[in-house]
Amino acid sequence: MRAVVQRVTAASVVVDGQTIGAIDEPGLLVLVGVTHTDTAAEARKLAAKLWGLRVLHGEKSCSDVSAPLLVISQFTLYGDARKGRRPTWQAAAPGPVAEPLVEAVVAELRALGAHVETGSFGADMKVSLVNDGPITLIVDV
Secondary structure, eight states, X not given: OEEEEEEEEEEEEEETTXXXXXXXXXXXXXXXXXXXXXXXXXXXXXXHHHHHOOOBGGGBOHHHHTOOEEEEEOGGGGOBOSSSSSOBOTTBOOHHHHHXXXXXXXXXXXXXXXXXXXXXXXXXXXXXXXXXXXXXXXXXX
């Protein structure tokens, strides 16, 4: 499992002109990609890592300050553009594999006590954010 994590002061996701998920206070925007070999164990590891990641101001984590997270599925994190000009998506898990694992990350975060907003799996989403710092990390588990 792979995530791009951005520290934000605000972030939102819009589908068909409607805001479906938003955080309007400091927290994390998390784009999550799933590959073929990922399991629920990786989803648990990723959720725990995100909840405890000390990248907020004062080296605090979301768990330290009850900061919200906006979690959005992003199969293109497993795109491969090393050859030619057109990326391949062969390393990205198909929807029936990826969707339940992204949902497992969200469910595990919520079980840990996190306030989590989400995008809509497979939808054409418009994501807006105010990156704070900027701080952007790639997290692999």
